[in-house]
Amino acid sequence: MPIVLRGTDQYKDDLNSIQSIELVNSKGQAVPLKQIAKISLEYYDSLVATRNMAYSIEIDAAIKDSTTPLEVNKKFMPWLDEKLKEWGPDVKYYSSGIMQTSDENQEALFAQVPIAILGMFFLVVAQFNSMRKGLTIMLVIPLSILGVAIGLLLTNTDLGFMAMIGIIALAGVVLNHAIILVDKMTIEKDDLGRSDQDAVVFGCQSRLRPIFLTVATTLVGLMPLYFFGGPLFQPVAVVLIFGLVTDTVLALGVIPVIYALFYKIDFADYKYDESRLIENKPTENKDTQS
Numbered sequence: 001m002p003i004v005l006r007g008t009d010q011y012k013d014d015l016n017s018i019q020s021i022e023l024v025n026s027k028g029q030a031v032p033l034k035q036i037a038k039i040s041l042e043y044y045d046s047l048v049a050t051r052n053m054a055y056s057i058e059i060d061a062a063i064k065d066s067t068t069p070l071e072v073n074k075k076f077m078p079w080l081d082e083k084l085k086e087w088g089p090d091v092k093y094y095s096s097g098i099m100q101t102s103d104e105n106q107e108a109l110f111a112q113v114p115i116a117i118l119g120m121f122f123l124v125v126a127q128f129n130s131m132r133k134g135l136t137i138m139l140v141i142p143l144s145i146l147g148v149a150i151g152l153l154l155t156n157t158d159l160g161f162m163a164m165i166g167i168i169a170l171a172g173v174v175l176n177h178a179i180i181l182v183d184k185m186t187i188e189k190d191d192l193g194r195s196d197q198d199a200v201v202f203g204c205q206s207r208l209r210p211i212f213l214t215v216a217t218t219l220v221g222l223m224p225l226y227f228f229g230g231p232l233f234q235p236v237a238v239v240l241i242f243g244l245v246t247d248t249v250l251a252l253g254v255i256p257v258i259y260a261l262f263y264k265i266d267f268a269d270y271k272y273d274e275s276r277l278i279e280n281k282p283t284e285n286k287d288t289q290s
Contacts, residue, residue, distance in 0.1 A: 015041055060097070068231040069098045070158045102161045109164060116168070117141070120175060128182065132262040137178040139258055140250055144174045147246025151238045162232060166239030173244065177214075177251040181207050185259065196265040198276060200256050208252060215248050 019034035033039065049056050063072050073095070084091060095103070117138075125134035148167060152159060185203035188194045194202065219241055226237035260267070 015039060058096070066231070068158070068160070069102070070160050071231070073099060074158070106161050106164060109161070109168075113168070117171075120171075124175070124179065127179070128186065133182050133186070133259075136255060136258045136262055137175060137182055140174050140178045140247070140255060141171050143250050143254060144170060144243050144247050147242045147244075148239050150246075151242025152235075154242075155238050157235050157238045160235055163235035163239050166236035167243070169236075170240055170243040170247070173218075173240075174247045174250075177211055177247055178255055180211070181251055181255050182259065185256075194276075196260075196263065197267055197270045200260060200265060201270075201272060202276075204252055204256050211248060211251055215244050218244060 019032065019039055021033040022030040023033060023036070025031050049058065063069060080093065084093075094100075121134055121138050124137050125131055128134060145167070148170065151157070152163065157163065181204065184207050185199050188203045188206075189196060189199035192199075222237045222241050225233050226241060229237055259265075
């Protein structure tokens with residue numbers, strides 16, 4: 001009958017101490033344990049963890065407040081990949097904890113982004129009742145990613161989950177600027193009766209100051225988040241700051257170009273006349289009739 005014993009530290013690796021243990025038989029005599037039992041020393045793991053029918057071990061670690069799990073992984077994973085070449089193909093690893101949760105959230109987020117963009121497109125088209133105006137506005141979103149990429153590279157910030165949240169928030173702000181600009185150009189043409197060229201030029205000119213002021217106040221509000229937000233919120237601030245700066249150029253530079261291309265507006269013979277900026281044909285007509 002095999003009997004498994006677990007002793008205290010004084011019996012560790014010492015068979016003599018175990019063999020000399022005395023037992024009392026039926027006659028009341030003390031008999032050493034080695035006379036009635038075969039004693040052997042073998043080593044086993046006290047606890048064996050498995051995952052998917054394979055032996056596994058879980059390693060937990062805490063990180064400093066000044067860094068993020070993504071930054072730690074970027075430094076740790078190259079070393080681990082080199083070690084895996086030495087350990088062989090039987091050894092595998094899986095990320096868990098914060099990194100696993102972040103990856104799962106990003107997958108869920110990416111799955112819903114196309115639906116959100118499609119919904120925004122339908123809302124813009126319904127607002128202007130024009131497919132071309134809707135495309136003009138929506139094309140600003142991919143163009144604004146250029147500023148985001150530059151900001152992440154200059155600040156050495158990783159494109160993590162919080163940065164993706166910032167990109168989604170930036171898309172909404174970019175659309176607001178584009179909607180304001182296209183709406184003003186539509187008013188200049190339909191309500192004020194201006195020519196296509198004047199509608200584009202004067203529409204951009206009249207919305208220059210509001211867009212600049214909106215961006216400036218937003219950037220000032222984001223500065224504390226950038227400097228004191230820490231590793232968690234700093235990526236959001238980086239995305240929004242550089243994205244808004246790029247969007248300001250795009251809103252006043254690229255949107256009018258796209259609008260002119262879609263509506264085939266020719267500026268070859270156009271001459272800018274500032275005096276036409278204060279003209280208001282509906283008011284003039286009303287004064288004439290009175």
